Amino acid sequence: MLDRADLAAVWITLKLAFISTALLMVIGTPVAWWLVRTRCRLRFVYVSQNAAEIAALCDRIALMEAGRMQALLTREEFIARRKPDLP
Numbered sequence: 535m536l537d538r539a540d541l542a543a544v545w546i547t548l549k550l551a552f553i554s555t556a557l558l559m560v561i562g563t564p565v566a567w568w569l570v571r572t573r574c575r576l577r578f579v580y581v582s583q584n585a586a587e588i589a590a591l592c593d594r595i596a597l598m599e600a601g602r603m604q605a606l607l608t609r610e611e612f613i614a615r616r617k618p619d620l621p
Contacts, residue, residue: 589613 536544582588588595595612597605607615 585612585616589616 580588580592589609589612592612593609595607595609596603597607
């Protein structure tokens with residue numbers, strides 16, 4: 535069984551995990567909302583193989599194959615080009 539020092543270490547670890555998660559949620563959620571709602575100069579790369587997720591989140595999509603960009607599409611072009619069997 536765990537002794538008192540081990541339990542204290544586990545308790546401190548759990549407290550730290552909770553505090554860091556709470557802080558990231560409090561800070562990250564407003565920043566994510568701001569990034570979605572504004573046209574800032576910051577650009578992000580989002581990597582996914584889920585076509586529906588990409589179409590919902592991105593306004594420009596780069597199609598890649600073997601590490602090379604094959605096409606740069608708008609959301610509308612991507613949706614029109616999308617195969618029905620893709621997720």
